[in-house]
Amino acid sequence: MGIRLGIMGAARIAEQQVIPAARRTADFQVTAFASQTPASRKRWQDQFPELRAFSDYEALITADEVDALYIALPNALHVSWALRALAVGKPVLLEKPAALTAQDAEVLRERANQSGTVVMEAFMYQFHPQFQWLSRALRSGLIGSVRHLYAEFAFLLTHPKDIRMQPALGGGSFWDVGCYTVHITRQLLGAPQAVFARRIDGPTGVDIHMAVQLIYPDKTASLRAGFDSADVQGVRVVGTGGELGLTHPFRPDMGEAQQWHNQTVDVVPPADLYGLELRAFLAAIRDPGGLGQTYLNDLVEQARLMEAVIRASQAEALQSF
Incomplete structure (x- = not known):
């Protein structure tokens, strides 16, 4: 049995890409999902009857049958729920953008290092x-x-x-x-x-x-x-x-x-785009101080530049970086 993956959010990217990719590899087994929307939860229960369904994100995070989380919630919810997963020592594959501010990205890196695990921002294209x-x-x-x-x-x-x-x-x-x-x-x-x-x-x-x-x-x-x-x-x-x-x-x-x-x-x-991403996530889980740290540092630098662009667009003036 591979790493048991819980899916947070009934997003199309999870339904159409991540779950099928996990099924193509022995490295991961999707075991559970959580959705707070009753209609989406019912649709997923019908489509994936083998998965345990949760209406509460916290219950998914702490479930015994979940070793790691894939979080595909609206952007503004990424950091708070990733931090909850890190608090119980579970690695996170976090949909982009991982954080909407550089400060939040720094907190993610700090908490991941404290927990001895990883957060990887899901830029799958880089593994193709x-x-x-x-x-x-x-x-x-x-x-x-x-x-x-x-x-x-x-x-x-x-x-x-x-x-x-x-x-x-x-x-x-x-x-x-x-x-x-x-x-x-x-x-x-x-x-x-x-x-x-x-x-x-x-x-x-x-x-x-x-x-x-x-x-x-x-x-x-x-x-x-x-x-x-x-x-x-x-x-x-x-x-x-x-x-x-x-x-x-x-x-x-x-x-x-x-x-x-x-x-x-x-x-x-x-190429198996999302399968390659999952294999990279697995490698980071196995090497949190090396490859995992590389992905954490990348997450922070990405947030810094994204935030700088947002500031520049609001000021409509050249911004030093």
């Missing part, structure tokens, strides 16, 4: 072979010195009652999909020196469009996130000796993913 190819290509100097990176992730969302449209729940396109563009830029280029951002808010008060400029000593990055356009995602890196990129960097399972270098285009072979 196409991202590994992109990262290796840049490190090898395939396109010379990097001068500019462009990353975008957007789709059309118009339903005002969607939780991603609710300010009190940590809604907004930047938190939902812009976090991917920030994360991949950090992974490839590191932290910038300065940040500039402009936002367009929708009728509910959350951003539905965010445009970001990250300034480095010898390069720049342009990022875009939105709820206001047709589905689009991509990353393009331009250097002194060429360019390369990915057509579907964040969700390669959504369409025909391609990786390209100058005029050479290759179709990306399918």
